Amino acid sequence: MKNEKQYNQSFADEVFRRVDFGQEIKKCMQCGVCAASCPLSLDMDYSPRKIFAMIRAGKREEVLSSEALLLCTSCYACKVRCPRGIPVVDVMHGLAHYALSQGYVPRKNTAIFAGEFWSQIYKKGRIDEKDLSRRYFFADGFIPGIRNSLELADIGISMLLHKRMKVLPERSIKGIGALRKMLDKADEVRKGGAVS
Amino acid sequence: MKYFLYWGCSLEASGANFLVSLRPACEALGMEFEEIDDWNCCGASISYVGGNDLAIKVLNARNLALAEAAGGFDIVAPCSSCYIQMNKVNHEIQQDPELASTVNEILAEGGLSYSGNIKVRHLLDVLYHDIGVKTIADHVVYPLDGIKVAGYVGCQSVRPYGEYDSVENPVIQDKILTALGAEAAYFPNKMRCCGSGIFLTEMEHCARLVADILNDAIGHGAELVSTVCPMCAMNLENYQGRINKLLGTEFDIPIVYLTQLMAVAFGMDPKTDAALNYNIIPPEKVLNRALH
Numbered sequence: 001m002k003n004e005k006q007y008n009q010s011f012a013d014e015v016f017r018r019v020d021f022g023q024e025i026k027k028c029m030q031c032g033v034c035a036a037s038c039p040l041s042l043d044m045d046y047s048p049r050k051i052f053a054m055i056r057a058g059k060r061e062e063v064l065s066s067e068a069l070l071l072c073t074s075c076y077a078c079k080v081r082c083p084r085g086i087p088v089v090d091v092m093h094g095l096a097h098y099a100l101s102q103g104y105v106p107r108k109n110t111a112i113f114a115g116e117f118w119s120q121i122y123k124k125g126r127i128d129e130k131d132l133s134r135r136y137f138f139a140d141g142f143i144p145g146i147r148n149s150l151e152l153a154d155i156g157i158s159m160l161l162h163k164r165m166k167v168l169p170e171r172s173i174k175g176i177g178a179l180r181k182m183l184d185k186a187d188e189v190r191k192g193g194a195v196s
Numbered sequence: 197m198k199y200f201l202y203w204g205c206s207l208e209a210s211g212a213n214f215l216v217s218l219r220p221a222c223e224a225l226g227m228e229f230e231e232i233d234d235w236n237c238c239g240a241s242i243s244y245v246g247g248n249d250l251a252i253k254v255l256n257a258r259n260l261a262l263a264e265a266a267g268g269f270d271i272v273a274p275c276s277s278c279y280i281q282m283n284k285v286n287h288e289i290q291q292d293p294e295l296a297s298t299v300n301e302i303l304a305e306g307g308l309s310y311s312g313n314i315k316v317r318h319l320l321d322v323l324y325h326d327i328g329v330k331t332i333a334d335h336v337v338y339p340l341d342g343i344k345v346a347g348y349v350g351c352q353s354v355r356p357y358g359e360y361d362s363v364e365n366p367v368i369q370d371k372i373l374t375a376l377g378a379e380a381a382y383f384p385n386k387m388r389c390c391g392s393g394i395f396l397t398e399m400e401h402c403a404r405l406v407a408d409i410l411n412d413a414i415g416h417g418a419e420l421v422s423t424v425c426p427m428c429a430m431n432l433e434n435y436q437g438r439i440n441k442l443l444g445t446e447f448d449i450p451i452v453y454l455t456q457l458m459a460v461a462f463g464m465d466p467k468t469d470a471a472l473n474y475n476i477i478p479p480e481k482v483l484n485r486a487l488h
Contacts, residue, residue: 020248020249020250021249039388039389039391039405040398040401040402040405043401070245070394071394071398071401072394073241073351073389073391073392073393073394073402073405074241074242074351074352074392074393075351075352075355075389075392076280076351076352076355076356077351077355077389079355079356080355080356080358080363080364087356090249093244093249094244094249096244096245097244097245097246097247097248097249100245107397107398109397109398110242110245110394110397110398111245112397113242113394113396113397114242114243114244114245114246115245115246117240117242117243117245117246118243118245118246118247119246120237121236121237121239121243121246121247121255125236125237126205126236126237127205127206127237127240128205128209129205129206129209129210130209133396136396136397152438154437155434155435155437155438158434158476159210159434159476162473162474162475162476163212163473163474164209164210164211164212164213164434164474164476165209165210166208166209170205173234173235173236174234175234175236175258175306178305178306178307178308179236179255179258179306181305181306182254182258182302182303182305182306183247183251183254183255185301185302185305186248186250186251186253186254186302187248187251189250189298189301189302190248190249190250190251
């Protein structure tokens with residue numbers, strides 16, 4: 001019987017061209033070792049294996065809005081175990097970054113937290129944990145911010161009492177100006193196409 | 197031996213008991229540490245959302261370049277996220293000349309360059325391969341006799357390369373625990389993920405991961421869990437009460453850094469050296485059997 005099914009290759013081409021490590025997907029043989037190794041694959045709408053298959057099948061919307069992209073814990077089990085040597089975790093990270101750059105927000109909380117994380121690096125060169133949590137809690141405004149803070153207040157207070165919180169605000173590193181120039185340049189270079 | 201100590205952002209805050217105990221415990225073994233002047237964040241496990249891959253490589257290359265210019269000693273990265281990020285980028289730059297030249301072009305914006313001659317190492321690697329369990333055992337004054345400890349390694353400490361210990365069944369932490377006089381519990385979940393950097397934002401999914409790890413440790417008779425990662429310690433200790441609420445469990449097991457156990461066994465001060473007062477779930481109730 002002739003296979004009449006036609007796949008649209010354009011999304012796969014887009015991923016190969018524009019997503020960091022996107023080309024690696026070409027090596028996938030759909031064995032599912034990544035899905036079996038992933039600590040949160042059962043909580044994902046699509047496992048990494050399915051995501052790779054869907055990219056080849058041209059399912060752009062489903063892939064870029066998939067919660068799986070932001071449920072990666074970065075445990076690297078998939079990368080260690082992939083029999084084809086695909087750095088699965090790096091591909092998932094590349095897809096997450098690309099999805100957000102295209103306006104998709106697969107998991108709101110993690111996206112906000114991670115966005116604040118990166119902007120702290122860009123502003124100061126280092127992370128101030130308490131400031132990061134505060135910005136995350138108050139991302140939706142003052143009232144939700146108070147509610148979120150109260151919700152986890154016991155954890156914050158116990159950390160403060162046990163010297164596990166920096167009391168003074170984090171200062172910028174001395175070379176912050178140069179670091180920003182480097183990060184801007186990396187962005188500019190990257191716009192010419194995926195590097196790896 | 198002299199090393200750069202790249203302790204990173206967490207060890208100055210939520211992981212403070214790691215840094216406080218690491219210095220005296222390791223210096224007693226003859227290790228000498230220097231800070232990488234003006235180091236920046238490694239990007240940790242969620243920087244990929246905001247930063248592209250090249251930008252994250254540049255973050256780590258800047259630290260490598262600073263270290264190379266300041267003497268080129270091996271870098272010890274006690275935080276597992278710092279270790280995996282910096283080590284990964286270092287390997288990628290060393291193996292890919294085209295990437296190395298792109299990164300160097302970008303580093304030049306800040307007057308820096310990196311030729312690829314630094315080694316990035318995990319604390320467990322250095323303790324086991326440079327110092328050795330015999331030297332560690334020789335420093336023990338108060339052996340942790342009769343204390344059963346689950347050595348939790350976590351994901352990022354040996355992955356992805358497995359350069360100094362097995363990626364599937366690492367044994368070095370258990371060997372160090374044994375050298376301290378403790379009994380290392382059988383602990384098949386020692387490599388299971390705790391949720392890492394997304395625990396706070398994805399708690400309803402990650403609580404189960406920590407419960408699986410703690411149940412395994414307690415089920416095999418452990419009275420303490422020892423770790424070498426600030427993220428693991430945060431998720432296993434600081435969120436333990438929250439996990440109990442979410443899942444109806446009754447966990448109350450202390451989580452300590454391996455270096456805290458070393459400081460205790462080496463007869464150092466329980467507060468100023470072992471930083472036991474930094475722990476939220478008090479480990480003294482178990483460690484008092486060894487404390488002087």
